[in-house]
Amino acid sequence: xxxxxxxxxxxxxxxxxxxxxxxxxxxxxVAEHMAARMPKIKGSCFIxxxxxxxxxxxxxxAAWTGARSMTATSGPGFSLMMENIxxxxxxxxxxxxxxxxxxxxxTGQPTMGAQGDMMQVRFGSHGDYSIIAxxxxxxxxxxxxxxxxxxxxxxFRTPVFLMAxxxxxxxxxxLEIPDSVEIVRPxxxxxxxxxxxxxxxxxxxxxPFGTGRYTHVTGLTHDERGxxxxxxxxxxxxxxxxxxxxxxxARHEIADYTIVNEDAEYVFVCYGAPVRTVKEVxxxxxxxxxxxxxxxxxxxxxxxxxxRFPKCRAFIxxxxxxxxxxxxxxxxxxxxxxxxxxxxxxxHTPEDLIEAVKIAESTT
Amino acid sequence: MRDEWFRADRLPHIYCAxxxxxxxxxxxxEAVSMTGWDRKNTVFLSGIGCSSRAPGYILTxxxxxxxxxxxxxxxxxxxxxxxxxxxxxxxxxxxxAIGGNHFIHAxxxxxxxxxxxxxxxxxxxxxxxxxxxxxxxxxxxTTPYGASETPFDxxxxxxxxxxxxxxxxxxxxxxxxxxxxxxxxxxxGFSLIEVRCQCPTSYGRRNKYREPVDYITHLKAHAILKDKxxxxxxSGQDMPADSFPxxxxxxxxxxxxxxxxxx
Amino acid sequence: xxxxxxxxxxxGQGIILSAVILGRAAALYDDKHVVQTQVYxxxxxxxxxxxxxIIDDEPILYPKVRDPDTYVIMSQQGFEKYGxxxxxxxxxxxxxxxxxxxxxxxxVGIAATGVAKKELGREIVANIIMLGALSSATPxxxxxxxxxxxxxxxxxxxxxxxxxxxxxxQELGSAGGSS
Numbered sequence: 001x002x003x004x005x006x007x008x009x010x011x012x013x014x015x016x017x018x019x020x021x022x023x024x025x026x027x028x029x030v031a032e033h034m035a036a037r038m039p040k041i042k043g044s045c046f047i048x049x050x051x052x053x054x055x056x057x058x059x060x061x062a063a064w065t066g067a068r069s070m071t072a073t074s075g076p077g078f079s080l081m082m083e084n085i086x087x088x089x090x091x092x093x094x095x096x097x098x099x100x101x102x103x104x105x106x107t108g109q110p111t112m113g114a115q116g117d118m119m120q121v122r123f124g125s126h127g128d129y130s131i132i133a134x135x136x137x138x139x140x141x142x143x144x145x146x147x148x149x150x151x152x153x154x155x156f157r158t159p160v161f162l163m164a165x166x167x168x169x170x171x172x173x174x175l176e177i178p179d180s181v182e183i184v185r186p187x188x189x190x191x192x193x194x195x196x197x198x199x200x201x202x203x204x205x206x207x208p209f210g211t212g213r214y215t216h217v218t219g220l221t222h223d224e225r226g227x228x229x230x231x232x233x234x235x236x237x238x239x240x241x242x243x244x245x246x247x248x249x250a251r252h253e254i255a256d257y258t259i260v261n262e263d264a265e266y267v268f269v270c271y272g273a274p275v276r277t278v279k280e281v282x283x284x285x286x287x288x289x290x291x292x293x294x295x296x297x298x299x300x301x302x303x304x305x306x307x308r309f310p311k312c313r314a315f316i317x318x319x320x321x322x323x324x325x326x327x328x329x330x331x332x333x334x335x336x337x338x339x340x341x342x343x344x345x346x347x348h349t350p351e352d353l354i355e356a357v358k359i360a361e362s363t364t
Numbered sequence: 365m366r367d368e369w370f371r372a373d374r375l376p377h378i379y380c381a382x383x384x385x386x387x388x389x390x391x392x393x394e395a396v397s398m399t400g401w402d403r404k405n406t407v408f409l410s411g412i413g414c415s416s417r418a419p420g421y422i423l424t425x426x427x428x429x430x431x432x433x434x435x436x437x438x439x440x441x442x443x444x445x446x447x448x449x450x451x452x453x454x455x456x457x458x459x460x461a462i463g464g465n466h467f468i469h470a471x472x473x474x475x476x477x478x479x480x481x482x483x484x485x486x487x488x489x490x491x492x493x494x495x496x497x498x499x500x501x502x503x504x505x506t507t508p509y510g511a512s513e514t515p516f517d518x519x520x521x522x523x524x525x526x527x528x529x530x531x532x533x534x535x536x537x538x539x540x541x542x543x544x545x546x547x548x549x550x551x552x553g554f555s556l557i558e559v560r561c562q563c564p565t566s567y568g569r570r571n572k573y574r575e576p577v578d579y580i581t582h583l584k585a586h587a588i589l590k591d592k593x594x595x596x597x598x599s600g601q602d603m604p605a606d607s608f609p610x611x612x613x614x615x616x617x618x619x620x621x622x623x624x625x626x627x
Numbered sequence: 628x629x630x631x632x633x634x635x636x637x638x639g640q641g642i643i644l645s646a647v648i649l650g651r652a653a654a655l656y657d658d659k660h661v662v663q664t665q666v667y668x669x670x671x672x673x674x675x676x677x678x679x680x681i682i683d684d685e686p687i688l689y690p691k692v693r694d695p696d697t698y699v700i701m702s703q704q705g706f707e708k709y710g711x712x713x714x715x716x717x718x719x720x721x722x723x724x725x726x727x728x729x730x731x732x733x734x735v736g737i738a739a740t741g742v743a744k745k746e747l748g749r750e751i752v753a754n755i756i757m758l759g760a761l762s763s764a765t766p767x768x769x770x771x772x773x774x775x776x777x778x779x780x781x782x783x784x785x786x787x788x789x790x791x792x793x794x795x796x797q798e799l800g801s802a803g804g805s806s
Binding site for chain 3: 110111167170171172173174273276277279280283284346347349350
């Protein structure tokens with residue numbers, strides 16, 4: 001099965017009942033699969049919107065009726081969604097976006113893989129905020145992480161992103177579909193509690209439309225009733241800090257990763273398609289002194305994990321961009337951090353990474 | 365009845381003295397209270413602008429969204445839960461400029477929404493810039509020498525794009541407006557009710573309608589009932605300057621989306 | 628045993644479908660680990676398209692085919708772009724009607740497009756003829772697994788035609804092909 005289809009199936013397994021989308025290469029198979037499957041599932045809705053701005057708007061609207069909702073896009077479509085991604089963050093709307101990354105900027109390379117949206121997903125809408133981003137490196141992870149994304153979205157009441165890439169999205173390999181997946185819905189808003197009063201974890205209870213709580217939802221800075229209050233500096237400060245900290249404070253608890261060879265001196269930090277090459281080099285070819293940290297959740301960035309390699313002399317970060325997460329790694333450590341950048345659509349070869357290890361050895 | 369739908373704890377509201385929006389909100393709530401709808405199952409949405417603050421004053425679930433996108437959000441609400449009644453407040457800039465594409469596609473889909481557009485020919489909230497409905501020659505901060513672009517006719521647009529119910533009134537025609545909104549609420553499919561209204565602060569001040577009553581008087585004097593308008597057109601009469609037709613322009617039963625299954 | 632198979636031809640020949648069928652046959656019916664990838668451009672028809680399959684007894688980590696041991700080439704442009712520099716011990720199946728050059732490695736010419744057109748009346752099954760030949764001329768896939776995967780993958784009502792194409796390909800493949 002193809003990665004894109006596995007992602008759609010993961011969403012359906014998680015109980016996604018609303019999909020709003022717009023065709024764009026290389027994510028289109030997600031929408032096509034939902035269009036085929038959802039009309040046959042009672043209470044589900046697939047709708048092809050007029051553009052990606054509308055797709056993002058529609059899934060937020062659907063989420064406020066209590067539905068698990070999702071969209072999928074790539075490149076330019078992701079840029080168009082930025083406005084309403086900010087709205088989903090500010091209004092604490094749980095929803096899932098699948099981004100099958102392709103080469104950019106602009107229309108770039110529609111049919112080729114990339115990881116160039118890793119900073120856009122974190123910072124792309126205006127203002128301060130935080131999000132959760134998952135990165136699959138196999139068809140199985142496309143399924144598993146999409147299903148998981150819905151639970152994280154509900155738990156933290158935030159948009160959650162499956163940041164896949166064309167390589168994984170269009171790759172076919174064996175997928176094992178479990179009988180059921182874990183489903184954790186949002187906490188309900190306790191009786192007598194205001195709709196935006198946070199719980200102890202910083203996340204308010206959820207009262208979807210139609211439940212008689214008369215919630216006013218606005219993208220403006222608002223009080224705990226949800227009413228606009230746009231000129232009070234303390235109000236804005238408290239709200240935005242809470243939106244960030246409810247996610248950042250949980251970063252180590254929700255971290256999803258694999259560590260191999262804690263004694264390694266040269267440690268790859270990797271996510272998405274390049275994980276495959278890293279595994280080839282470390283697991284299969286057993287290049288001496290190497291190990292890796294595979295991140296399945298890249299944002300929020302779990303920097304404590306970098307300390308799990310006490311003998312590490314250099315971190316090597318292979319990415320299909322000109323160096324994005326390598327900056328985040330570099331921010332947290334005092335040893336050399338070496339980017340291995342590949343753009344153009346081709347995945348790093350094992351030789352690329354072995355060469356990087358040699359460079360690391362000669363410079364440290 | 366109408367008062368039950370008000371969020372009293374939100375007062376004072378942001379509207380200027382003499383603004384037409386309050387009248388329109390009143391008419392809409394009057395119509396909604398006549399439907400017998402449960403407040404619990406009624407959702408108001410809006411985009412950005414003065415018009416779009418309206419849902420914040422109504423005691424239902426409500427979504428105050430991004431500029432121009434209210435109808436796209438409403439599409440998600442209505443398609444995900446067709447048992448909800450969904451009403452959208454919008455303005456001329458929100459609906460016809462930044463939201464124009466969402467507007468015509470919602471008409472095409474004929475999704476079961478009622479959209480009330482407060483058309484004051486201006487961007488009021490941002491201080492009086494020209495909009496796609498600013499009449500030719502009228503002054504705004506971005507058309508200081510008079511608007512030079514031909515405006516949109518929102519009613520023609522909705523009819524051509526496929527909406528099931530389309531009407532136009534003004535903030536003067538309170539009774540007719542209330543009835544039109546009620547018809548819109550009761551018609552399955554997409555309903556547009558355009559309401560021409562006064563903005564004394566941003567439009568009136570620059571266009572010789574400084575007092576609220578000046579522009580209401582103008583609206584009353586230049587609104588011509590649709591039937592009369594059509595017969596004038598047929599007989600080849602010259603239409604009086606600044607005049608426009610009001611009434612019900614279409615009520616039909618094209619296939620719709622977003623209504624609950626029969627079962 | 629590991630095999631890296633590369634398919635190339637022009638858009639519309641079913642190059643990607645061929646790889647999907649081969650991958651399905653190996654994964655589901657020969658119980659192997661399989662990864663299938665492709666490179667494609669904006670054209671749905673024409674152009675040079677490429678798809679690839681790795682078949683292995685062990686899990687496949689690096690997913691891209693870089694040095695194939697087996698080729699299935701169905702157009703001259705595909706040969707030039709994706710088949711002109713094979714390793715010495717590779718085996719190349721080529722559509723002898725459409726590929727004019729011959730490689731430096733062992734090769735088997737299969738007149739797939741001609742046979743599909745003249746004998747089977749449908750040019751579209753040329754790729755299935757090539758897959759049939761692949762199953763008889765190389766150890767990459769068993770005929771049984773291929774047959775099941777073809778039946779899973781082709782449109783309803785075309786099963787008989789496709790099986791006929793597969794069998795014809797197998798005959799051409801075992802006969803050592805043509806020049």
